Amino acid sequence: MTSLDATLQLALAANVSLGAQLDVLGLGWEIIGPSPLPGWVIILSVKHPPGEERNVDAVIRLLDSTGAVVVPDPPTGTPVEIAVQLQVHEPRRSPEGLPAGSVAMIQITAGLSLEPGIYTWRAEIPGMDQPVDRQFYVRAKPDEFPLRPDISIEPVS
Numbered sequence: 081m082t083s084l085d086a087t088l089q090l091a092l093a094a095n096v097s098l099g100a101q102l103d104v105l106g107l108g109w110e111i112i113g114p115s116p117l118p119g120w121v122i123i124l125s126v127k128h129p130p131g132e133e134r135n136v137d138a139v140i141r142l143l144d145s146t147g148a149v150v151v152p153d154p155p156t157g158t159p160v161e162i163a164v165q166l167q168v169h170e171p172r173r174s175p176e177g178l179p180a181g182s183v184a185m186i187q188i189t190a191g192l193s194l195e196p197g198i199y200t201w202r203a204e205i206p207g208m209d210q211p212v213d214r215q216f217y218v219r220a221k222p223d224e225f226p227l228r229p230d231i232s233i234e235p236v237s
Contacts, residue, residue: 084136084207085179088214089123094185102183113219119190124203124212126166127181136166136205140186143200150199152192162186196220 092106102123112120126136142150142160149159166182196218203212219225 083129083209084205085127086138086203086205086208086212087123087125088140088201088203088212089125090201090214090216091121091123092118094121094123096183096185102185110215111217111219111225113194113217114196114221114224115193115218117188117190117192117194117218120188122162122186122188122201122214124164124166124184124186125181126183126205127179129179136182136207138164138166138184138203138205140164140201140203143202145198150194160192194218196224 089107090109091104092109094102094104094107097103104121104123106120107123109120112118122140124138124140126138128136140162144150149161151159164184164186166184198215198217201214201216205212217225
């Protein structure tokens with residue numbers, strides 16, 4: 081079995097356009113909150129070597145700082161766990177040798193309450209040696225770790 085390559089990203093919003101392109105707003109955030117949290121999107125992208133076409137089953141879990149699966153507040157007894165199936169296929173029009181893949185977007189509904197601290201979304205995918213993680217931090221108060229207005233980004237010429 082050949083290995084897969086996967087990435088897990090967080091964004092404020094996303095959709096797939098007609099050309100199968102991913103349109104994303106607020107990609108790559110790492111700090112959110114305080115609770116209750118706004119909605120956001122988890123983006124799971126899976127690629128495999130050319131010539132290998134198959135379904136990919138993934139399980140994405142929300143872990144707390146101890147590595148335990150989060151149970152939402154108020155507790156329902158159900159951990160935050162999402163099963164995803166992707167059909168990874170060769171692109172119809174692409175150069176030979178280009179990796180094939182697929183993207184899943186999972187909408188997280190507004191209102192999730194998490195205690196302040198570091199959390200991890202973990203995607204476990206059969207065929208991969210290691211899970212794919214994406215960490216984020218939930219603020220205790222709105223002004224905790226604010227954006228720094230003194231930092232400017234200059235264009236590279």
